[in-house]
Amino acid sequence: MTVVQNFQIVSKSLTEPIRSHKDLDKDSAPLFDKAVKFYDQIAKQLVHQGHVLDLFACAVDQVGVAEMKVAIEKTGGIVVLAESFGHSVFKDSLLRIFQSADNGLGLSFNGILEINCSKDVKIQGIIGPCSSLEKKSPLSADTVIGQGNTSAWKMCGLDKKTSLCFVYDISRKVGPDTVAQQTGEQLYLQFVTYYQHHEGQMRLRTTTISRQWASGAATVQRS
Incomplete structure (x- = not known):
């Protein structure tokens, strides 16, 4: 297990207030970057062990959610934040979580998602509650959107409502002489x-989708 160093989101001196949103916007929160690096290390450990980090917090001041954001997002966790534990937003949100399934919470764990596709389609990345497994692949595109440069991702927690956005790039070279030949050919995403x-x-x-290439105004597209 990796040993992480202690961190702070505010000085121990009571004369120094905790950073505000304005401080983050102006990049004048001296402890912020160190705290984010700390939680990034925590996120890597959680992903490796397949744990989900959920945050339930109530306070009238900042509690450091901005610093913890990276660990929550990479593990697919949720955040419930209110001014008090008796606040209706907090109570209703917490109740809805435990009413999400008839048996248990309806959650599945330790998910690994891999993508296969046709040679003319490249993966730019994924946006959503997952973490890259850094699996190098010729399917990876040069341009990265979200979590890219890989063909496999870890999902510590997932359920029927889990949503991911997949971004692809068409890598085949198209010219006037090849449009007619390529139209009607099959491509697949798995x-x-x-x-x-x-x-x-x-x-x-395993889910496999097959489509045909179709000629557009000046290129070949999928139909």
Whole structure:
């Protein structure tokens, strides 16, 4: 296990107030970057062990959510934040979480998502509650959007409402002489998800989508 150093989001001196949103916007929060690096190390440990970090906090002042954001996002966690534990927003949000499924919370864990696709399609990245496994692949595009440069991602927690945005790039070179030939050819996208179901079984789900290339005004597109 990696040893992480102690961090602070505010000085121990009571005369110094905690950083505000304006301080973050002006980049005048001297402890912020160190705290983010601390939670980035925590996030790597959580992802490696398959844990989800959820945050339930109530305070009239800042509690350091901005610093913890990276660990929550990479593990697919949720945040419930209010001024008091008796606030209706906090109570209703907490109740809705535990009413999300008939048995348990309906959560699955330790998910690994891999993407396969046609040679003319490249993966730019994924936007959503996951973390890159840094699996190098010829399928990776040069331009990165979200978490890219990989063809596999870890999802510490997932359920029926988990949403991911996949961004692709068409890498095939198209010229006037090749449009007619390429129109009608097939391309495919495949999503392979391996995860532990909330009932305890390990499951593998594969979804494959096939489409045809279609000629556009000046290029070849998928239909």
